[in-house]
Amino acid sequence: MNPPHLPARRGSLQGGGRHVWQEFPGRRSGDRGDSADPAGEHSLSLHPLLHPRLPWLRVPPFTGSAPQDPPELGGHGGAMGAVGILSWLLLLQTVPWAAGARPCSPKYFGRDAMVCVCNATYCDTLDPLVLPAPGSYVKYESSKAGKRLERSQGSFQPNATPGPRLLLTLNVSALYQHLKGFGGSLSDAAALNILGLSQQAQDNLLHSYFSESGIEYNLIRLPMACSDFSVRPYSYDDVPHDYELTHFRLAEEDVKMKIPLLHRASAMSRRPLSLFASPWTSPGWLKSNGDVRGKGTLKGQTGDKYHKTWANYFIKFLDEYAKHNVTFWAVTVQNEPLAALLTPPQFPTIAFTAAKQRDFVVQDLGPALARSPHRTRIIILDDQRIHLPHWAKVVKTSFPPAQVLNHFVAGWTDWNLALDLEGGPNWVKNYVDSPVIVDSSKDIFYKQPMFYHLGHFSKFIPEGSRRVGLHSSCRRLICQLEHVAVLRPDRALVLVVLNRFGWDAPFAIQDPAVGFIETVAPANSIQTYLWRQQ
Structure with a gap:
């Protein structure tokens, strides 16, 4: 069996994770937003950025000789004797969830790969954070x-x-x-993997990310309809020429999977969760190639019926989620808009240049949000850092400089919260890595080194x-x-x-x-x- 630490293919197109994003407020009368110094990028411009994906966060092979080592969970890979395992099982039965920090239960995959194993009855935890005494x-x-x-x-x-x-x-x-926070993405694939576990194991996974006993993420990114990390291509309105969006419906992936998980995560968190949504593609009938998959732009020009319909699609999405008591702090205009110019034909995508995205925000999306009841912000770029500062310079030509400088925030949002042993599911086979890897066949999940690295920021900042x-x-x-x-x-x-x-x-x-x-x-x-x- 291959180790769950999958090769990080973050250079592949449509990866969706750790993007640079710059935030502009909806153009609302009297809504000035939060004042902050210009940070420039949402991949956490912390000067310097401490990159969370480091292969060295591993240990030598497990010998099982140390009496303090916890047993292997899931019935495989352990070298601890029966007495040690029995002692640990007795300990687990006597320690409730909130009793304090629990150590990692390690599993080793060769010389340089260690993960912490969690299941329905055990998962490593942290104590709630208490500030030390002065001095x-x-x-x-x-x-x-x-x-x-x-x-x-x-x-x-x-x-x-x-x-x-x-x-x-x-x-x-x-x-x-100012820093906005840290988090990950609840893609269809992440939701499927989390819900593939037993209820108790699901709770352990969600606690690990969102509760005081975990690393306390406060940001969640949500794809609008499908991404490549779905099991099928779809949009919320696949009825051609429905410019009034009368057939707009959330998918089962939203109603039965992601929305319930969002409510559970929110209930576990002591910090308010900030959600932001990102579209990968419009309905095919709004695209120049007529398909949710492959290279294409929105039909027509900014300000026309295609762009107005696409802007109203955002509002419909926010409306439908609001009916389930889920509100969004922000939306990004498009996932990786420039990568869409080069994407392989199977990826769901829409291409935008900086000028086209600027014009769409100014003429279509911004006014649609301003007319709506949603106090949702707009995040531009949502792509790789190398596109800065060009992208921001182009967009700023339509906004007063003071307004721009007062609305930069900084944070880090990782990609999928959880993937399977293959790095999916992904219907275009664009498999990547994740801080948590799920093996639903054994009802266990692995917390990889990058999970703890991210926690060194999210837990404390x-x-x-x-x-x-x-x-x-x-x-x-x-x-x-x-x-x-x-x-x-x-x-x-x-x-x-x-x-x-x-x-x-x-x-x-x-x-x-x-x-x-x-x-x-x-x-x-x-x-x-x-x-x-x-």
Whole structure:
């Protein structure tokens, strides 16, 4: 059996994940939105971006000799003796869900691949986050050596020991962009995989993503109708020439799968969830090629009946979801609009240039949203970072500069929340990776290293946080550590430090208002530090 850590094919067209997006408000009288410094990209412009897909977050082969190792779940791959397994089973029976953090149950796929296994009766968890007392800090660490968001604590010191180590100095008075949050995408494929588990295992998976015992995602991206990560091509109105959209209907994938999962995730989360929707394709009869699949643009020109109908399709989508008590923070105009110019013929897509998307927003989608009851924002681009700044420059020609600068936000939204062992289902066979891999035949799911890496951000950086100044004493072109500092709305500070290299890196943290932390970033590790100044 191949390991569940699938090759990341993020360069493939129509991947749908981790896109750059820039947000503009609906053009509403008196609606100014939230003021924020320009961040520029929604793939989390944290200066630098700490990339969540790192192959080194793995450990050597499992020997089963350590008495603290939890048993393998799902009846395969374990080397622990019967006494150890019995002890763990007895422990699991006595520990309720909210009793505290549970360790990872590891499964090893060769030398360099470890995942944490969850099923209906057991899943690793985190304690609810509690801010440390002033003068102390907490640290969470994940590493190739096997740690998964492992918590420890310590105290600030008044002075640092002299030495050549790296020094990171915070400057809380230098405030940068506001952060919207972190999350993933509830595609048809993700919903199918989650619902393919037993009810208890489903709950464990959703808790892992959205609850206080998990990594607390607050963003969810939803495809409007099909994406390539569906089991079939479809739209919400496949009746030709229905310009009034009288035959518009949500699909079973929405009503029976995604909407119930959204309600369950929301009920588990202590943070408000922000949803945004992205279309892959219009109905075929609105496209130049007459098919939801393949290269094509909207028929006609902006402002005509085709574009007005497509804009009203967005409103119908928002209307129908609202009937199920689901509202959307934003919509993107189109998933990967430029990739659609090159896409293979089987992909669902619509192509837009920056100018065409600008004109569609100004003449059709923006006015349609302004007339609707939905206070939903519009996100442009929804494509690769390499298209910036050109795309934003073109769109800004129709918006006053002050309005644009006051409506940038920053965040990271990953692609599918869960996929199967093949990296699907995907009806065009565009298989990719995911933080969670589901094996429904055994009623288990694997939490991959990238799940915990993303958690080093999503768990500790809530919506409304702001990046702050962080000075590094490193003067080389390439420094061993990557890092970012954030001020939370509750005034606590977060520092994330990444060591991509195969050797330890001693360093010190200085907060002039508190003192020093002398610490080490182990080889191939990521750490999150949390403290408050008073």
